[in-house]
Amino acid sequence: MIKRIILTVLLFCTFMVSAQQKPIEEISAAPNPFKISTKITFKSNSNTNVIFTVKNVLGKTVFTKKLSATKGKNSITFSKANLSKGIYIYTLQNKKQITSKRIVIQ
Secondary structure, three states: OHHHHHHHHHHHHHHHHHHHOOOEEEEEEEOOOEOOEEEEEEEEOOOEEEEEEEEEOOOOEEEEEEEEEOOEEEEEEEEOOOOOOEEEEEEEEOOOOEEEEEEEEO
């Protein structure tokens, strides 16, 4: 009986840990703030399609790119092009998750 309870608890804990893992994690931009370009890096737990979007503070989409992320570390170089100085929000989205962070153009 005790073995059954311990096994049930272990299986439950294993399920909870695996359910809490995010498909995309460790997202960062460097340098941030930037003048010309920045490198967005993220870790993917599987091969997946990702949509990278940049919006201004008014919510207008100023850049979109579809990516094929591979399992492990991935990166995107984002150039300011003709964007003005200011704060922008970038988003990485796949079928299971949407994550947004802030970047600043100097």
